[in-house]
Amino acid sequence: MHTTKGTTTYGHRLLIGVYIATLLMTMVSAQEEPPKMKCFQCSSKDSQECLDYSKLPAKECDEATKCFTKNDNGVITRGCFTSNVECSGDNCKLCDANADTACNNHNICKKCTGDDVACSQTDASADKYNDICATSATECFVNVKDKKVERRCASDSDSCDASSSTCRKTSGAISNTGIFPSSRIHCYQCSESGCSDITTSNVKSQPCQNYDVDDQCYMLAESDTKIERGCKSDSGSKCSGSTEDSKDCYSCKTDNCNNSTYKKNQKLKCIQCSIFNSMKDRIASRNNRQARPKIVRRKFSIMPKSHASLCLPIPVYIVAVYMTMLNMPKNVERKIVPVRNAIPPMDAIRKQRKIVLLALYAVAMRKRNAGMMPTH
Template sequence: MLSHKLCIALIATLITISFNSCQALNCATALAGTNPTACPADVTQCFIQTDAAGTVTRGCLAAGTTCTAPNCLQCNTDNCNANLLCKTCAATDVTCSTTDGKSVGSQMCTAATQQCRTELNADGTVTRGCNEPCATTAAGTCTGCTTDNCNVGFYPANRLQCYQCNSANCNTVAASSLAACPTYQADQKCYTIGANDAAMQRGCNTDAGNKCAGTTPDAACALCGTSGCNNRPYEQVLGNCYSCNDAAGCVGGQTGTAPACPPAPYTQTVNSCYTQQYANGTVQRGCTNELTSGCTAANGCTQCDGDTCNSNQNVFGCLICRSDNYAECRAGDDAVQPCVPNTGDNANICFEGEWDGVVLRGCLANAGPLMTYQCTNKDDNRCTTCNTSGCNKTPFSGASTLSHMGVGMMFGLIFIIKQYL
C-alpha cells in the first residue's frame, strides 16, 4: 500500500517537472511589459540593453549570446525586463555632477512604481538612479521621469560650466576642458588667473584650494558668471580705437579705419578707447591700455567701451546766455552749449559775470579782447572763469553797476554782449 502511494507521488512530481520545463519564459519587448514575448524553449534569460546612441531594446536573450553590464543587463523571471532602465551614479563619482550623465552606467529598476531620478545633494553633488517618485517638497533638488535613461542632463539645468585646466597648455582652452562645476552653488563663478601665458589656471571659484574663492579673491582673478566665459587667453587684441594727437585734426570727429589696440590682459573684458582734452584745447585719442597715468576727469580724459567708440568730435561746452533776454540765465538754469573748437590759452574756459544788472555767460575763447581782459584780470571781480565743461552756472542774486567803468571799456563791452543776443 505504501509503495503504491509513493509511486503515485513520484508520478505527480515528474508530471509537474515536465510541465514546468516545457513552459516558455516570457520576456518584455517594450517598457511596461505589454504583450510580452514567449521565448524559445532553450532561452532562460531576458535582457535589456542600451546602445551608444541611448536606444533601449528588450527581449529574450538567445542561448550563447553575450550580455555584459553596464550596457546589457539580464534576468531570469517572467517579464523581469519590463521596468525602467535608468542612468545610475553615486555622489562620489565626479562625472555624475560634472557631466550630463549620458556616459555613466544604467540599472534596471526593481519595481514598476520606480522612476528615473536625479537628485541634488546638500553638498552640491548629484546622484542618479532608480527610486520612488520625488516628494512634492523636493522641487528644485529632485526630478523624476518615466522613460528609459531619461535622467540625463546637467543638474540643476543652470549648473555653471567652466573651462578647467592648469598647465602650460591652458592659455588656449580646449573644448574638452569645459565641465560643470563639481559642486553646485547658486552664485558661483568661473575664474581665470595667471602670471603669464605659460602659467594659466581656470576653473570654478568653488573649487578647493583656488586663489579666486571667497569674498576676497586674488587681485589677478578674472571672474564671470556664464557657462564657458573663462576662455580668454593671457593677452588678446580686443578691438580698434582712433589714435591721434595733432592740433588740427584730432579735435573734430574721426572717420576711416582705426588701428588695432595693443593686446589687453585677460582681466580686461571689452575694448576701451579714450579721448583726452588738454588745457590748451588740444586733443589726444587712443586705446585706454596705452595710457600710463590712467583716464580720469581730473586730467580731462573720458573713456568708452567698444570698437572705435572715441570717434565723436570732442566738444567743450559752457552756458551761453544773458539774463536780460533769458531770465533763467541769472540762476544758471540753462543748457550747456558747445564752444567753437579752439586751441590756445583761452580754450576750454568758461566765463560768467554781471554788468549793470545783466548776467552774461559764455566761452572765453569766443569773447573779444575787452571781455577777455576783464575776466582774466584777478583784480576785476565782475567776471570769473572756470575750466570744466558747463562749469559757469553760479547763481547771481544781486546787481552791480557800470559806474566805475571807463566809457571806452563800456562801449567795448556792449559790442561783446551783442554776441550773446
Template sequence: MSTVDVAYCLANPSQCNYCGKKLCNVLPFSASATTKSCYQCDGSDCLKSSARLVGGMATERGCISAASDLLGCTADGRNCATCNIENDGEACNGGLFPTDRRRCTIGTTANAYCPNPWDDCVQLLSSGTRKRTCRSSLSELERSFCANNTNRCHFCSADNCNAAEINFNYVECLSCDSAKDIRCATNPAALTSFVQCATCATALVTSAGKTTTVRGCLASLPADVSGQCTVTAGSSCQRCSTNRCNTANFPSDRLQCYRCVDAPCVSHQNVRLEYCPEYRAGDSCLLESNSDGQLLRLDCRSSLTESELNACTGRCQMCSTSGCNDPMAYGTSGSCVQCRSSLNALCRSEATQVASEPCTNPANSQCYVRLVDGVTERGCMSDLAASEHSACTRGQNCLVCNSRTNNCNTVQYPVAPLTCFQCDSRTDGENCKAAQTGEAPECPTYDTANKCYTIVQSNGDTVRKCSTAARDAECGTASGCEVCLFRGCNTKANSAVGVIEPPVRTTTPGPINDASTPVVSYTVKIVMMLGMWLVRARTSIAQI
C-alpha cells in the first residue's frame, strides 16, 4: 500500500479491510461495520488480552475507528498493540497484553496476573496472618501497615517471587558510616541503606584520633564498642530492637546548625540545616561575616580548627540552640550598647556616646539596661542567664527594648541618680579644698541611701564623696564634716564646713577626798538614835 492509501485507511477504517493470508483479499468486501469484529472491554476484565493501556494500569480493547485512537502509543509497542482483522472478520485482539505482564501468587493461586503489567509481588505478615498479592492490589490500610512495618512486608519484582514463605524474624536497621557518607551523622533521614538485623545500634567510633558515627547491626560493631551500647540514651553507643529504630539524631544533644562554606551564604541552594558532623558536648552554631556584612560561613564551632577559630575573632557570632545561625535572621537582630558603668563612666548617663556592637547570638532580638549591685549594665538579652533573663522580662531593676531599633538601650538608667562632688585634696590638689563649681558627677554606684559628704581634717585635708554610711561612721574624728541629700550639694569651701563640736563635759562635781564622810556620819547618827530608843523602851518594860 502506498503512503496515501495507508493514510486514507487510517482516516476511514470502515472503508478498508486488512488480512494476512495468501489471496485473502479475493473475498467479497462490504464497507459495513458487520465485517469487523473486535474484543471490546475496559478495565480488569481485559487482563488476558488487550489493545491499549490507558492511564498506566487500566486496559482497553476495541476497534480502531479513527487515527486519534492511536495517539499516545509509543513506537516500542509498550503501551499499545494493534492487529489486522483476519479469518473472515474474527477478532484478533484477544491475546495477552503485554506478553510479559507480571504474575504473582495471589492468595493460594500462583501465576495470577496483576492489574498493573509492571507490578511488584508482595508477601506481608500482619497480626499473625500472612498474605500474598500484588502491590497494586493492597488496600490503603495495608499500604500504611507496610510503610510503618517494613520488616513485615516483602516486595519483589519477579514472577511468583512471593510464593516461598518469608521469615520475618528480623528488624531493619540503617547501615552507614559517616567516614564514607557524612549524612550518616548530619542527615540520617536522607539515607535508605537498610540491613536485616536482630538488634540495631548507633555508635561513636574513635580511630586514629578521629570520631565517626556508625549505624547498623549491633553484632557488626567492634566488641569494645558494642559492649558499651545501652538501651537508654547514651553519648557513645545506643542499641534498640524495633524496626528502623536507629535513624534518629545521635547523640540526642548533637546540635543542628545551618552550614555553608561557599560565600556568600545567602542562597538556599548552598545553605543546609544539618546536624554537626563532629559531635561535641556544648557545641555552638557559628555565623561568620566580613566588614561589609557579607556572610562568609555558616557552620558548627566543632568543625573549625583552632587557627580558624582564632582568625574568626571579631567576625563571628555564636549561639547554642538548634538552627540559631539562620541566615534569614542575619541583619535583623540589630546591635546593642554593651558596657558596665564600673568600667566605663559613660555607661550610666551618656551611653549614646558608647558604640553599639553586634550581639554574640545572631538570633538576639532585644537589648537591656539594668542595675547590678548599684552598677549600670547594658547588653544583649541573649547573653543573660535564664534567671537574669526572666528578671529583666519582669522589669526587676531592668529595662528591655527591641534591638532592631538603633541604640535602643542608651536611655539613662536609673533616672536622675544622686550627683556629688568627688575628690581628695591629698591626690587631687588644692582645688578640692575650694568651693566647687560646675556639674557634679553621678555617684559611682546607684543606691537610694546615697548621700553627699564633705569631710575636713584638722590639717585642712579635704575629701568630698558619695556614701551610704551613717554620719558618725564617715565623719569620725574629722574637725569639720557636712552631709547633704541633694544633687551637687557638697560645694562649700572647706573653711565654710561646719566644725564638729567636741563632746560637752558635765559641770556636776564628782566625789573628792572624803566627801563621802558626811553621808556616812549621818547614817551612823540615825543608827545610834534608833539604838538608844530601843534601850529605853526595854528599860521601861522591865520596870513595869
C-alpha cells in the first residue's frame, strides 16, 4: 500500500510540472512573436474607393513590415510590401508599417500639363491622369498657365488667391477634376465637309483649347462643303480679328452658338395690311368723330373738329375772300355771307378751300404780270 501511494503521488507531481513548463513556454513564445502590421489593401481596378484612403479599412499583413502605394498606368494599388512586389521610382511609394494604422494613405490627384489639350478641354477624369502625392496631407492643384490648364499635386510654393477663378488648391482625393474654369465657353470645333451640318455629324461641342475670359465662338463658310467652326482664341484662327478673313466671320458669345448650317430657311416677318382696310379704318374713325363732335373754340365759329381741321386761319380766309371779290367782274353782285354759328358741310368746305387757293393763285399771277414779282 505504501509503495502504490508513493508512486501515485509522484506521478501527479510530474504531470503538474509538465503542465506548468508547457504553460511557461507558451507565454514566452507569445511574448516573443511581433504584432502584425496593418496596411490599406485594394486596387482601383476593382473599386474606385481605393483612390480615397479615407474610405478604406486597414487590414493586417501576414509578414510585411512596410506598406506601399503604386501607380500602374493609372491603376492605383495599395498593399503590404513583400519581396514579390516591385516598387521603385515615382510611381511607387513605401512607408514603414505599424500595428495601429495603415501608413500607405497617400493622397491621389490628377496630373497633366498644357501640352495635353485634353487637360484643358475635358474634366481629366480618365485613369491615366492619376498621380500619387507625397503624403495624405498633400493638396490637389489646378491652374491656368499661358491660357492652358495644368493639374498636379500641390507643392509648398503653390498659392492661390481666394477670389481667383484661374487657380485652385483643394484637399481630398481627385479634387482637381472638372472643366476648369467652369465658366469657359463651349464651341463646335471642326472644318471642311464633316463640319457642314453638326446635327448629322459626330462633332461635339467642347471647351476652347485656350482660356480667354472674353472668348467667342465663330463660323466661317465658303460653301456648304467648306465650313470652319472654332474659338476666336484658337492659335491661327482666321476669325481672330487680325486676318483678312475675319470680316466674313460670324461670331457669337454663348455656348454652342456656332451651330448654323450654310443654308437655312429664312423666316421673314412682314407688316401685313391693305389700302382698302386702311381706308375703311379711317372712314370708320371719321364717322365716329362726326357722331360725337368735339367742340373746338374758334374766334368766329364753332365747328366739329373734323370740319375745323379743314379750315384756313381766319385772317387768311378773310383776305382771300376779299382778294377774290376784287378780281370778280363788276357786273357780279358782291355779297359777304356771315359764317358765324354756321356749320358748313364737308363738300362746301372743300369747295371753299379750292376757291381760296384759286384766288390766291390769281392774285399772284396778277402781281407778276404787273411786274411786282420777279420771274425765274
